[in-house]
Amino acid sequence: MINHLIRQNRETQALLGGFAGQTLSLHAAGMQIRGTFNAEGFLEYTPDAADTEIRFLPGAVEKVLQGQTPGVGDVSISGDTGLGTALLPLIGGLRYHANDDLSRLLGDAAAGSIAVRTEKAARTVKQIGLSILEQLSDFAKEPEAPVADRHALSAWAREIDALRDDTARFEARLAKLEAQSKG
Structure with a gap:
């Protein structure tokens, strides 16, 4: 390894x-x-x-x-x-380059397509997370804003995880449909 x-x-x-x-x-x-x-x-x-x-x-x-x-x-x-x-x-400083292995296993075109979709999904999840953090920040600045407790934050974290997983499944379905339409 x-x-x-x-x-x-x-x-x-x-x-x-x-x-x-x-x-x-x-x-x-x-x-x-x-x-x-x-x-x-x-x-x-x-x-x-x-x-x-x-x-x-x-x-x-x-x-x-x-x-x-x-x-x-x-x-x-x-x-x-x-x-x-x-x-x-x-x-x-050793870094793993997944694209190298994907290219070797699936070919350059498929590896490139997977890499692009993965980067897009990662950007989407990051944007969603940043948006949620901005909303939290804005909400916390309101004078009548309640202080979130550990349970509320845990529930929110679970919702964010579920959203991230849903986004990943959506990307996988999209890729599958894309592959079917080409084949």
Whole structure:
């Protein structure tokens, strides 16, 4: 899995090749990966002790999933800290490119169409969320506005989730109808 990410990030792969012979132990989201970098920048499994260990704490994973950058306190490095410090931005900068896999599996045209629809659905959901936040803000500024309690906010969050899911189902139906009309 990590080598798939490395393969999708060619510039990072080339830089990781410079660490050939160095062993890394990586801990993130309950997974542990240990390997020695080869000259091509890929990790090859080894049972040997790691030269450096990078551990992404749970807060780091949550921040990444929310589109935020983890802070210094979200990562720990042990062993050869110089090596870990050099590898951290490279490993942390690996990005998954779903379009590459979709193109390989479905072809460029289908992958492009899926990507466009996905981006459109994401923008729609984001706009809906921003609109709701604006309405909440305007409502809270009213002098007679009641203070929302935890239960009211939870109910609203569930409604927003349902709206997001409905939008996703609508996009899927639209894509299915589009595919049927072409076929």
